[in-house]
Amino acid sequence: MTTAKLFLHGVPDSPAIWRPLLLELDLGDTPVAAPALPGFTAPLPAGFAATKEAYADWAVREAEALFAAHGPIDIVGHDWGALFAQRVAMLRPDLVRSWTAANAVIEPEYRGHRIARIWNTPVLGELFMALSQADKLARGLAAQGMPADIAAEEAEQWRNKDKRRAILKLYRSARGLRFAHDWALDIPKLPASGALIWGAGDPYVELTVAQRYAASTGTPLTVIDRAGHWAIAERPAAVAAALRTFWSELDT
Numbered sequence: 001m002t003t004a005k006l007f008l009h010g011v012p013d014s015p016a017i018w019r020p021l022l023l024e025l026d027l028g029d030t031p032v033a034a035p036a037l038p039g040f041t042a043p044l045p046a047g048f049a050a051t052k053e054a055y056a057d058w059a060v061r062e063a064e065a066l067f068a069a070h071g072p073i074d075i076v077g078h079d080w081g082a083l084f085a086q087r088v089a090m091l092r093p094d095l096v097r098s099w100t101a102a103n104a105v106i107e108p109e110y111r112g113h114r115i116a117r118i119w120n121t122p123v124l125g126e127l128f129m130a131l132s133q134a135d136k137l138a139r140g141l142a143a144q145g146m147p148a149d150i151a152a153e154e155a156e157q158w159r160n161k162d163k164r165r166a167i168l169k170l171y172r173s174a175r176g177l178r179f180a181h182d183w184a185l186d187i188p189k190l191p192a193s194g195a196l197i198w199g200a201g202d203p204y205v206e207l208t209v210a211q212r213y214a215a216s217t218g219t220p221l222t223v224i225d226r227a228g229h230w231a232i233a234e235r236p237a238a239v240a241a242a243l244r245t246f247w248s249e250l251d252t
Contacts, residue, residue, distance in 0.1 A: 003097050003247070004031035004070035006063055010079020010104065011167055012137070014041050016153050017078065017146075020233045024240035031070050035062055037080075039166035041157055050166040051173035052083075052183075056091070059084040063095045072097040074247060078232050079104045080170070083183075089194070090186040098193040098250055100243065103229050104205050105196060107213045108184040112177030113204040119168055120176035129164040144203075145227060145234035187217065195246045196221040197239055199231030220246070 005027065007018045015034040022032065038048050038058055048054060066073050074097055077085030082101035089099040112120070119125040138155035142148045157163060171177070198210040200223050207223065214221040222242040224231040232239050 002027075002030040004066050004073045005033070006066050006073050006075045006085075007032070007034040008059060008062075008075070008077040008081030008084050009034070009037065009040075010077070010081045011170070012158060012163070013079065013154055014157055016150050017230065017233055019150065020147060020236035021239055024236040025243065031066065033062065033066050037166075039160075039162045041160075041163075043160075044162045044166055050169035052170060053173065055080070055170065056084055056087040059088050060092055060095075063088050063092060067095045074098045074100070076100045076102070076243070077104075078102040079229070083179075086190060086194075087183060089191055090183070090189045093189070093191045096191055096193075098195070098247065099191065100195045100197060100246065102197045102232055102239070103199055103202050105210060105213045106179050106183045106187060107209050108180040108187075109212065110177060110179075110205065110209050115204075116171055116176045119171040120174075122172075125168045125171070129168065132158065132164075134158045141230075144229060145199075146230045147233055150233060190217075193250060194219050195242075197224065197231065197242050198222070199224050199227035199229055199234065201226075201228045202231075204229050222246075 009015055009017050015036050018034045037055060038045050039050060063073060075085045075088060082104040083106055085099050086101055086106050089096045118128050134155040137158050138151045141151035141154060196210050196214060196219055198207055200207055210221050224235050224238050227235045
């Protein structure tokens with residue numbers, strides 16, 4: 001029996017970021033879901049708070065729907081999607097066969113990157129969003145390893161004002177990217193069937209964060225050389241190989 005897969009993207013991305021990896025994985029008849037975070041590819045739903053808790057609750061509902069149809073799932077997340085994947089596994093381990101976090105992890109000592117701190121700051125974050133331009137974002141993402149066609153697609157979605165508002169609310173609900181006093185307290189609740197996959201040159205969440213987490217929890221870590229924050233799209237074949245190995249070990 002094949003295990004359904006749930007892929008959760010991060011910020012400032014969309015489900016498009018998974019295309020290279022899904023192509024490499026070639027999952028065939030395996031049930032796959034790669035939903036967009038609310039407000040990221042469409043207007044924010046009415047009444048949606050866009051906090052980390054609201055997004056985590058949304059991710060739990062996505063996992064519940066996949067579980068209801070197919071049984072325990074493998075959940076894979078990148079960036080904020082990795083944090084939500086872990087949170088789902090903490091809150092509802094009954095839904096999850098395995099979890100994989102790529103280039104982000106709920107780690108108590110991490111304090112966030114420079115842009116996260118800007119977005120967390122009132123007025124400064126709004127100014128950043130008002131001055132940011134889609135074409136400049138596309139060039140910046142491509143320069144950091146994201147395939148140019150996906151970078152252009154992600155940048156076009158940046159014109160969605162709801163997306164930018166949602167990002168500010170999300171980061172402020174997490175005080176930038178600090179989890180020591182809430183989500184990190186639940187790390188012991190995570191199922192043991194977890195894995196980390198990391199681009200070696202990530203400038204946002206440095207490899208040392210992953211190494212520290214792996215050392216403290218015993219979670220296996222695969223380092224993707226010659227890749228940065230978007231290793232899942234920059235070196236999808238290497239990431240796919242790591243996932244296949246991890247999943248196949250669960251089957252034995």
